[in-house]
Amino acid sequence: MGYGSLFSEELITLDASYSSQEDLFRSAAKHLVDLGYIEETYLNALMTREKDFPTGLETQYCNIAIPHTDAPHIKHPFIYLVRLNENLQFKNMGDTESEVAVKIVMFLGIKNPKKQISLLSDLMEKFQEEKISRIILNGHDAKELETNLKEIF
Amino acid sequence: MKNVIxxxxxxxxxxxxxxxxxxxxxDENNVRANVEAVDIKSLDSYIRSADVYVSITKSNKEYEIPTLNGIAFLTGMGLEEEKQKLIDALK
Structure with a gap:
């Protein structure tokens, strides 16, 4: 099942700098509201959920985070990819007493958990492949990355 | 049939x-068991009938059944070890 269509140039931000996780979340929410993907309630819901259930993950080639929140805050499904200029600390999903320095953040807009069940597993499987991790880590611009991601997924 | 939560x-x-x-x-290892995803708030009511608990978030609570590191199944980091524990626990 492909969901390459979820990737688009407007949902890829490369090499951006944020002063904190909150700064990143605020910018992301503003961008997603402007594009019509989320409700105004998203930001608070996202921040609360990340605090209660953090999403930092170590994978083989880079550390990632997959912030997400409940479906009622989502208008249309999306994956918003942000590649950070400077790593940001996220609490570790598996051990909330430790932190991971995250380079790639993928905001997951899950509207229908039952239908999108394979989304996260596919994403995580791709991050276990070196070639795909490199494409995401080294892609030069959003348009090129969109094309590559559409092919991969 | 054994239960995994x-x-x-x-x-x-x-x-x-x-x-x-x-x-x-x-399935790949021909082990038959029910696997169910549950909300952590309802964990205690499910755990009584479970044989293996796959935990996503580290908890200070101890359970009497084998508890596996769920993150390994997500990211592939340390997967082989957890896979073996899973299969052993359900044999």
Whole structure:
């Protein structure tokens, strides 16, 4: 099942700098509201959920985070990819007493958990492949990355 | 039939993803078991009937049944070890 269509140039931000996780979340929410993907309630819901259930993950080639929140805050499904200029600390999903320095953040807009069940597993499987991790880590611009991601997924 | 439960914060994404991965591993190894993703708030009511608990978030609570590291099933980091524990626990 492909969901390459979820990737688009407007949902890829490369090499951006944020002063904190909150700064990143605020910018992301503003961008997603402007594009019509989320409700105004998203930001608070996202921040609360990340605090209660953090999403930092170590994978083989880079550390990632997959912030997400409940479906009622989502208008249309999306994956918003942000590649950070400077790593940001996220609490570790598996051990909330430790932190991971995250380079790639993928905001997951899950509207229908039952239908999108394979989304996260596919994403995580791709991050276990070196070639795909490199494409995401080294892609030069959003348009090129969109094309590559559409092919991969 | 033995029962495996997977719990995460809200059941939106992670526990379902891990549950489907666990199910696939069991199928590949010809181990028959029910695998269910549950909300962490209802964990205590499910754990009584479970044989293995796959945990996403580290908890200070101790359970009497084998408890596996769910993150391994998500990211592939340390997967082989957890896979073996899973299969051994359900034999």
């Amino acid at each position: 997977v719990a995460c914060g809200s059941g939106v994404a992670t526990s379902q993803t891990v549950a489907s991965k666990v199910k696939r591993i069991l």
